[in-house]
Amino acid sequence: MSGRDLFCQPRRARRGATLTLVFASVLVAGAATGSLPLAGRGPDVHGGPGATRAAAPAARHDEVTEVTEAAADALAEGKSAVEAAERAVSRSGDRWGSVYTEGEFAEFEEALDGAYTGVGLSARRERDGRIEVTEVSTGSPADGAGIRVGDRIVSIDGKRVAGLPVTEVVALLRGAPQDAHAGTAVRLGLERGPRAWQQTLRRARLSTDPVTVRELPGGVTLIKVTAFTRGTGDFVRDAVREARSDAGLVLDLRGNSGGLVSEAVTAASAFLDGGLVATYDVDGRQRALHAESGGDTARPLVALVDGGTMSAAELVTGALQDRSRAVVVGSRTFGKGSVQMPTELPDGSVAELTVGHYRTPAGRAVDGKGITPDLEADGDAALDRAGTVLTGLGR
DSSP states (O other), rough: OOOEEESOOOOSSSSOOOEEOOOOOOOOOSSSOOOOOOTSSOTTTOOOTTTTOOOHHHHHHHHHHHHHHHHHHHHHTTTTTHHHHHHHHHHHOOOOOEEHHHHHHHHHHHHHHTEEEEEOOOEEEEETEEEEEEEOOTTTTHHHTOOOOOOOOEEETEOHHHHHHHHHHHHHHHHOTTTTOTTTTEEEEEEEETEEEEEEOOEEEEEOOEEEEEGGGGEEEEEEEOOTTTTTTHHHHHHHSOTTTTTTTEEOOOTTOOOHHHHHHHHHHSSSSSEEEEEEEEETTEEEOOOOOOOOOOOOOEEOTTTTTOTTTOOOOHHHHHTTTTTEEEEEEOOOEEEEEEETTTSSSSEEEEEEEETTOOOBBOOTTOOOOSSSTTTTTHHHHHHHHEEEHHH
Protein backbone atom coordinates (compact mmCIF):
# COMPACT_ATOMS: atom_id res chain seq x y z
CA MET A 1 0.00 0.00 0.00
CA SER A 2 1.27 3.47 -0.76
CA GLY A 3 0.29 7.02 0.06
CA ARG A 4 1.25 10.59 -0.59
CA ASP A 5 1.49 13.55 1.66
CA LEU A 6 0.87 15.75 -1.36
CA PHE A 7 -2.48 14.30 -2.31
CA CYS A 8 -3.75 12.89 0.93
CA GLN A 9 -5.31 14.11 4.07
CA PRO A 10 -6.11 12.35 7.32
CA ARG A 11 -9.75 12.05 8.08
CA ARG A 12 -11.94 10.23 10.52
CA ALA A 13 -13.46 7.00 9.29
CA ARG A 14 -17.09 6.35 10.15
CA ARG A 15 -16.07 3.51 12.48
CA GLY A 16 -13.87 4.99 15.16
CA ALA A 17 -11.09 7.46 14.62
CA THR A 18 -8.94 5.35 12.30
CA LEU A 19 -7.23 7.47 9.70
CA THR A 20 -7.97 6.70 6.09
CA LEU A 21 -6.56 8.13 2.89
CA VAL A 22 -8.41 10.62 0.79
CA PHE A 23 -6.76 11.34 -2.52
CA ALA A 24 -8.01 14.71 -3.72
CA SER A 25 -11.73 14.42 -3.23
CA VAL A 26 -12.20 10.70 -3.20
CA LEU A 27 -10.48 7.44 -2.31
CA VAL A 28 -10.96 4.09 -0.66
CA ALA A 29 -13.17 5.23 2.19
CA GLY A 30 -13.65 8.70 0.86
CA ALA A 31 -16.55 10.87 -0.11
CA ALA A 32 -18.28 9.66 -3.21
CA THR A 33 -18.22 10.72 -6.77
CA GLY A 34 -20.21 13.91 -6.96
CA SER A 35 -20.57 14.85 -3.34
CA LEU A 36 -22.84 17.85 -3.30
CA PRO A 37 -21.99 21.23 -1.73
CA LEU A 38 -22.94 22.43 1.70
CA ALA A 39 -26.00 24.61 1.89
CA GLY A 40 -25.05 28.25 1.54
CA ARG A 41 -21.63 27.50 0.01
CA GLY A 42 -22.47 28.59 -3.50
CA PRO A 43 -23.37 26.82 -6.74
CA ASP A 44 -23.25 23.12 -7.37
CA VAL A 45 -19.63 22.91 -8.48
CA HIS A 46 -19.75 19.13 -8.15
CA GLY A 47 -22.54 18.52 -10.64
CA GLY A 48 -22.26 18.17 -14.37
CA PRO A 49 -23.88 20.30 -17.06
CA GLY A 50 -27.51 20.78 -16.27
CA ALA A 51 -27.24 19.38 -12.76
CA THR A 52 -29.05 21.16 -9.98
CA ARG A 53 -28.63 21.17 -6.25
CA ALA A 54 -30.41 18.26 -4.66
CA ALA A 55 -32.90 18.25 -1.87
CA ALA A 56 -32.45 15.51 0.72
CA PRO A 57 -34.82 12.55 0.29
CA ALA A 58 -37.15 11.76 3.17
CA ALA A 59 -35.23 8.65 4.20
CA ARG A 60 -32.07 10.67 4.36
CA HIS A 61 -33.79 13.41 6.37
CA ASP A 62 -34.16 11.03 9.30
CA GLU A 63 -30.50 10.08 9.11
CA VAL A 64 -29.40 13.71 8.96
CA THR A 65 -31.60 14.52 11.94
CA GLU A 66 -30.16 11.65 13.96
CA VAL A 67 -26.56 12.59 13.20
CA THR A 68 -27.16 16.29 13.85
CA GLU A 69 -28.97 15.66 17.12
CA ALA A 70 -26.25 13.26 18.29
CA ALA A 71 -23.60 15.91 17.63
CA ALA A 72 -25.66 18.64 19.35
CA ASP A 73 -26.31 16.48 22.43
CA ALA A 74 -22.62 15.61 22.75
CA LEU A 75 -21.65 19.26 22.39
CA ALA A 76 -24.11 20.26 25.13
CA GLU A 77 -22.59 17.63 27.42
CA GLY A 78 -19.05 18.82 26.76
CA LYS A 79 -18.20 15.72 24.72
CA SER A 80 -16.86 15.31 21.19
CA ALA A 81 -19.52 16.14 18.63
CA VAL A 82 -17.41 14.53 15.91
CA GLU A 83 -17.17 11.19 17.72
CA ALA A 84 -20.89 11.23 18.46
CA ALA A 85 -21.64 11.95 14.80
CA GLU A 86 -19.34 9.11 13.74
CA ARG A 87 -21.22 6.67 15.94
CA ALA A 88 -24.55 7.85 14.52
CA VAL A 89 -23.31 7.48 10.93
CA SER A 90 -22.00 4.01 11.76
CA ARG A 91 -25.39 2.97 13.14
CA SER A 92 -27.06 4.16 9.96
CA GLY A 93 -25.31 1.47 7.91
CA ASP A 94 -24.25 4.05 5.31
CA ARG A 95 -21.21 2.40 3.74
CA TRP A 96 -19.78 5.66 2.46
CA GLY A 97 -21.06 7.96 5.19
CA SER A 98 -18.28 9.84 6.96
CA VAL A 99 -17.51 12.73 9.28
CA TYR A 100 -14.89 15.48 8.93
CA THR A 101 -13.70 17.94 11.50
CA GLU A 102 -13.97 21.54 10.36
CA GLY A 103 -10.25 21.63 9.61
CA GLU A 104 -10.31 18.34 7.72
CA PHE A 105 -13.20 19.49 5.55
CA ALA A 106 -11.36 22.73 4.77
CA GLU A 107 -8.37 20.65 3.64
CA PHE A 108 -10.71 18.47 1.62
CA GLU A 109 -12.05 21.47 -0.28
CA GLU A 110 -8.54 22.86 -0.69
CA ALA A 111 -7.44 19.60 -2.29
CA LEU A 112 -10.17 19.97 -4.91
CA ASP A 113 -8.31 23.05 -6.13
CA GLY A 114 -5.24 20.90 -6.72
CA ALA A 115 -3.37 22.58 -3.88
CA TYR A 116 -2.02 21.22 -0.61
CA THR A 117 0.38 21.96 2.22
CA GLY A 118 3.08 19.34 2.63
CA VAL A 119 6.64 18.34 1.85
CA GLY A 120 6.04 16.66 -1.51
CA LEU A 121 6.69 13.00 -0.75
CA SER A 122 4.94 9.79 -1.77
CA ALA A 123 5.71 6.66 0.25
CA ARG A 124 4.76 3.02 0.57
CA ARG A 125 5.24 0.32 3.16
CA GLU A 126 7.36 -2.60 2.05
CA ARG A 127 6.67 -6.18 3.08
CA ASP A 128 9.25 -5.93 5.85
CA GLY A 129 7.43 -2.89 7.24
CA ARG A 130 9.95 -0.30 6.12
CA ILE A 131 8.63 2.94 4.65
CA GLU A 132 10.15 3.76 1.27
CA VAL A 133 9.93 6.99 -0.72
CA THR A 134 8.28 6.30 -4.09
CA GLU A 135 8.01 9.82 -5.50
CA VAL A 136 9.47 13.27 -4.85
CA SER A 137 7.64 16.24 -6.34
CA THR A 138 9.86 18.55 -8.35
CA GLY A 139 10.47 21.84 -6.57
CA SER A 140 9.08 20.59 -3.25
CA PRO A 141 10.83 20.86 0.12
CA ALA A 142 11.73 17.18 -0.12
CA ASP A 143 13.26 17.75 -3.56
CA GLY A 144 15.24 20.74 -2.31
CA ALA A 145 16.61 18.68 0.56
CA GLY A 146 17.94 16.06 -1.84
CA ILE A 147 15.60 13.25 -0.80
CA ARG A 148 15.40 10.60 -3.52
CA VAL A 149 13.10 7.81 -4.60
CA GLY A 150 14.21 4.68 -2.76
CA ASP A 151 15.24 6.49 0.43
CA ARG A 152 13.70 5.03 3.56
CA ILE A 153 11.82 7.08 6.15
CA VAL A 154 12.83 5.81 9.57
CA SER A 155 11.17 8.39 11.81
CA ILE A 156 9.00 11.51 11.69
CA ASP A 157 9.41 14.06 14.48
CA GLY A 158 11.14 11.39 16.54
CA LYS A 159 8.48 8.74 16.10
CA ARG A 160 9.68 5.55 14.42
CA VAL A 161 7.44 4.66 11.50
CA ALA A 162 8.55 1.15 10.49
CA GLY A 163 5.51 -1.10 10.55
CA LEU A 164 3.00 1.74 10.78
CA PRO A 165 0.13 1.86 8.27
CA VAL A 166 1.02 4.22 5.48
CA THR A 167 -2.04 6.29 6.42
CA GLU A 168 -0.41 7.13 9.75
CA VAL A 169 2.86 7.97 8.03
CA VAL A 170 1.01 10.35 5.73
CA ALA A 171 -0.76 11.94 8.70
CA LEU A 172 2.58 12.51 10.44
CA LEU A 173 4.07 14.07 7.31
CA ARG A 174 1.12 16.38 6.90
CA GLY A 175 0.82 17.22 10.59
CA ALA A 176 -2.31 17.80 12.62
CA PRO A 177 -4.80 20.06 10.80
CA GLN A 178 -4.21 22.92 13.25
CA ASP A 179 -0.43 22.67 12.76
CA ALA A 180 -0.10 21.80 9.09
CA HIS A 181 0.58 25.29 7.78
CA ALA A 182 3.18 26.43 5.29
CA GLY A 183 6.42 27.09 7.13
CA THR A 184 5.88 24.57 9.93
CA ALA A 185 8.73 22.11 10.45
CA VAL A 186 8.80 18.34 10.29
CA ARG A 187 11.94 16.36 11.14
CA LEU A 188 12.61 13.18 9.19
CA GLY A 189 14.97 10.35 10.01
CA LEU A 190 16.18 8.91 6.71
CA GLU A 191 18.32 6.09 5.39
CA ARG A 192 19.97 5.51 2.03
CA GLY A 193 21.97 2.32 1.91
CA PRO A 194 24.39 2.45 4.86
CA ARG A 195 23.89 6.19 5.34
CA ALA A 196 21.51 7.47 8.05
CA TRP A 197 20.72 11.13 8.67
CA GLN A 198 18.20 13.61 10.07
CA GLN A 199 16.57 16.20 7.83
CA THR A 200 14.28 19.04 8.88
CA LEU A 201 11.86 20.18 6.19
CA ARG A 202 9.50 23.15 6.15
CA ARG A 203 6.06 22.38 4.84
CA ALA A 204 5.08 24.50 1.85
CA ARG A 205 2.05 25.41 -0.15
CA LEU A 206 2.34 23.25 -3.25
CA SER A 207 0.23 22.46 -6.27
CA THR A 208 -0.46 19.13 -7.87
CA ASP A 209 -0.29 18.25 -11.52
CA PRO A 210 -3.16 15.80 -12.01
CA VAL A 211 -2.63 15.53 -15.77
CA THR A 212 0.62 14.51 -17.45
CA VAL A 213 1.11 13.94 -21.15
CA ARG A 214 3.86 12.08 -23.00
CA GLU A 215 4.39 10.60 -26.42
CA LEU A 216 4.89 6.86 -26.70
CA PRO A 217 6.67 5.00 -29.50
CA GLY A 218 4.72 5.25 -32.72
CA GLY A 219 3.42 8.70 -31.86
CA VAL A 220 0.69 7.50 -29.46
CA THR A 221 -0.21 10.17 -26.89
CA LEU A 222 -0.53 8.97 -23.29
CA ILE A 223 -2.72 11.19 -21.09
CA LYS A 224 -2.37 10.23 -17.43
CA VAL A 225 -5.04 11.62 -15.07
CA THR A 226 -4.51 10.99 -11.35
CA ALA A 227 -7.57 12.87 -10.04
CA PHE A 228 -10.36 15.12 -11.26
CA THR A 229 -9.52 18.32 -9.40
CA ARG A 230 -10.60 21.73 -10.66
CA GLY A 231 -9.34 22.44 -14.16
CA THR A 232 -8.53 18.81 -14.96
CA GLY A 233 -11.22 18.50 -17.63
CA ASP A 234 -9.83 21.43 -19.62
CA PHE A 235 -6.31 20.02 -19.31
CA VAL A 236 -7.50 16.75 -20.83
CA ARG A 237 -9.30 18.52 -23.67
CA ASP A 238 -6.20 20.60 -24.44
CA ALA A 239 -4.05 17.48 -24.44
CA VAL A 240 -6.36 15.79 -26.93
CA ARG A 241 -6.38 18.83 -29.21
CA GLU A 242 -2.59 19.06 -29.16
CA ALA A 243 -1.95 15.35 -29.69
CA ARG A 244 -0.72 14.06 -33.02
CA SER A 245 -3.61 13.61 -35.40
CA ASP A 246 -2.12 10.54 -37.09
CA ALA A 247 -1.85 8.33 -34.00
CA GLY A 248 -4.02 6.94 -31.24
CA LEU A 249 -4.65 8.04 -27.67
CA VAL A 250 -4.30 6.30 -24.31
CA LEU A 251 -6.26 7.70 -21.36
CA ASP A 252 -4.58 6.31 -18.25
CA LEU A 253 -7.00 6.30 -15.30
CA ARG A 254 -5.13 3.72 -13.22
CA GLY A 255 -4.95 4.79 -9.61
CA ASN A 256 -7.29 7.71 -10.29
CA SER A 257 -9.18 8.27 -7.05
CA GLY A 258 -11.98 10.32 -8.56
CA GLY A 259 -12.89 13.92 -7.89
CA LEU A 260 -15.32 16.50 -9.17
CA VAL A 261 -18.08 15.18 -11.40
CA SER A 262 -18.12 18.37 -13.46
CA GLU A 263 -14.44 17.84 -14.31
CA ALA A 264 -15.04 14.17 -15.16
CA VAL A 265 -17.84 15.17 -17.55
CA THR A 266 -15.60 17.78 -19.19
CA ALA A 267 -12.84 15.19 -19.58
CA ALA A 268 -15.28 12.70 -21.13
CA SER A 269 -16.40 15.47 -23.49
CA ALA A 270 -12.90 15.52 -24.98
CA PHE A 271 -13.70 12.14 -26.57
CA LEU A 272 -17.43 12.44 -27.22
CA ASP A 273 -19.66 14.63 -29.36
CA GLY A 274 -22.41 15.31 -26.86
CA GLY A 275 -24.69 12.64 -25.50
CA LEU A 276 -25.11 10.88 -22.17
CA VAL A 277 -22.22 10.42 -19.76
CA ALA A 278 -24.12 9.09 -16.74
CA THR A 279 -27.38 9.23 -14.83
CA TYR A 280 -27.87 9.53 -11.10
CA ASP A 281 -30.76 9.54 -8.67
CA VAL A 282 -31.29 11.98 -5.84
CA ASP A 283 -34.53 12.48 -3.95
CA GLY A 284 -36.11 9.77 -6.07
CA ARG A 285 -35.54 11.74 -9.26
CA GLN A 286 -33.37 10.66 -12.16
CA ARG A 287 -30.92 13.23 -13.44
CA ALA A 288 -28.57 13.10 -16.38
CA LEU A 289 -25.05 14.30 -17.12
CA HIS A 290 -24.32 15.09 -20.75
CA ALA A 291 -21.08 15.61 -22.62
CA GLU A 292 -20.42 18.83 -24.49
CA SER A 293 -20.37 18.64 -28.27
CA GLY A 294 -17.27 18.79 -30.42
CA GLY A 295 -15.06 16.13 -28.83
CA ASP A 296 -12.66 13.93 -30.80
CA THR A 297 -14.57 10.85 -31.89
CA ALA A 298 -12.24 9.72 -34.66
CA ARG A 299 -8.86 8.77 -33.23
CA PRO A 300 -8.47 5.28 -31.72
CA LEU A 301 -8.69 5.38 -27.92
CA VAL A 302 -7.76 2.98 -25.13
CA ALA A 303 -8.64 3.63 -21.48
CA LEU A 304 -6.40 1.99 -18.87
CA VAL A 305 -7.97 1.10 -15.50
CA ASP A 306 -7.22 -0.93 -12.39
CA GLY A 307 -8.51 -1.52 -8.86
CA GLY A 308 -7.49 2.02 -7.93
CA THR A 309 -9.73 3.55 -10.60
CA MET A 310 -12.58 4.99 -8.56
CA SER A 311 -15.63 7.15 -8.50
CA ALA A 312 -15.50 9.96 -11.08
CA ALA A 313 -12.85 7.98 -12.98
CA GLU A 314 -15.27 5.06 -13.18
CA LEU A 315 -17.94 7.44 -14.46
CA VAL A 316 -15.66 8.42 -17.37
CA THR A 317 -14.67 4.80 -18.01
CA GLY A 318 -18.28 3.63 -18.07
CA ALA A 319 -19.29 6.35 -20.51
CA LEU A 320 -16.45 5.62 -22.93
CA GLN A 321 -17.07 1.88 -22.75
CA ASP A 322 -20.87 1.95 -23.06
CA ARG A 323 -20.74 4.34 -25.96
CA SER A 324 -18.12 2.21 -27.77
CA ARG A 325 -15.69 5.12 -27.80
CA ALA A 326 -12.79 3.33 -26.10
CA VAL A 327 -11.45 -0.15 -25.55
CA VAL A 328 -10.97 -0.52 -21.79
CA VAL A 329 -7.82 -2.40 -20.79
CA GLY A 330 -6.64 -3.40 -17.31
CA SER A 331 -8.37 -4.91 -14.29
CA ARG A 332 -11.74 -4.43 -12.63
CA THR A 333 -12.22 -0.96 -11.17
CA PHE A 334 -12.90 -0.24 -7.50
CA GLY A 335 -16.70 0.09 -7.55
CA LYS A 336 -17.47 3.50 -6.03
CA GLY A 337 -20.51 5.08 -7.63
CA SER A 338 -22.59 6.76 -4.94
CA VAL A 339 -23.54 10.36 -4.25
CA GLN A 340 -23.01 12.06 -0.91
CA MET A 341 -24.40 15.30 0.47
CA PRO A 342 -22.49 17.15 3.21
CA THR A 343 -24.32 18.53 6.22
CA GLU A 344 -22.75 21.03 8.60
CA LEU A 345 -23.02 20.01 12.26
CA PRO A 346 -23.39 22.33 15.30
CA ASP A 347 -19.65 22.44 16.04
CA GLY A 348 -18.67 23.23 12.44
CA SER A 349 -17.75 19.65 11.56
CA VAL A 350 -19.32 18.04 8.49
CA ALA A 351 -21.14 14.74 7.97
CA GLU A 352 -21.36 13.34 4.46
CA LEU A 353 -24.23 10.93 3.89
CA THR A 354 -25.21 8.91 0.83
CA VAL A 355 -28.20 10.22 -1.12
CA GLY A 356 -28.03 8.40 -4.45
CA HIS A 357 -26.09 6.35 -7.01
CA TYR A 358 -24.67 6.76 -10.49
CA ARG A 359 -25.28 4.55 -13.51
CA THR A 360 -23.46 4.34 -16.82
CA PRO A 361 -25.20 5.32 -20.08
CA ALA A 362 -26.30 1.69 -20.51
CA GLY A 363 -27.82 1.71 -17.03
CA ARG A 364 -25.11 -0.30 -15.28
CA ALA A 365 -24.67 0.28 -11.57
CA VAL A 366 -21.05 0.90 -10.55
CA ASP A 367 -21.25 0.98 -6.76
CA GLY A 368 -19.99 -2.26 -5.25
CA LYS A 369 -19.48 -3.79 -8.69
CA GLY A 370 -16.91 -1.76 -10.55
CA ILE A 371 -16.36 -1.87 -14.28
CA THR A 372 -14.96 -4.93 -16.01
CA PRO A 373 -12.41 -4.06 -18.72
CA ASP A 374 -12.78 -5.32 -22.26
CA LEU A 375 -9.30 -6.83 -22.05
CA GLU A 376 -7.62 -8.01 -18.85
CA ALA A 377 -4.00 -6.96 -18.26
CA ASP A 378 -1.96 -6.04 -15.19
CA GLY A 379 0.93 -3.68 -14.54
CA ASP A 380 3.26 -2.80 -17.40
CA ALA A 381 1.52 -5.39 -19.55
CA ALA A 382 -1.54 -3.15 -19.67
CA LEU A 383 0.30 -0.40 -21.51
CA ASP A 384 1.82 -2.92 -23.92
CA ARG A 385 -1.64 -4.34 -24.53
CA ALA A 386 -2.95 -0.84 -25.19
CA GLY A 387 -0.34 -0.35 -27.89
CA THR A 388 -1.35 -3.61 -29.54
CA VAL A 389 -5.01 -2.63 -29.43
CA LEU A 390 -4.32 0.78 -30.95
CA THR A 391 -2.38 -0.82 -33.78
CA GLY A 392 -5.39 -2.96 -34.57
CA LEU A 393 -7.83 -0.10 -34.27
CA GLY A 394 -5.69 2.08 -36.49
CA ARG A 395 -5.91 -0.48 -39.24
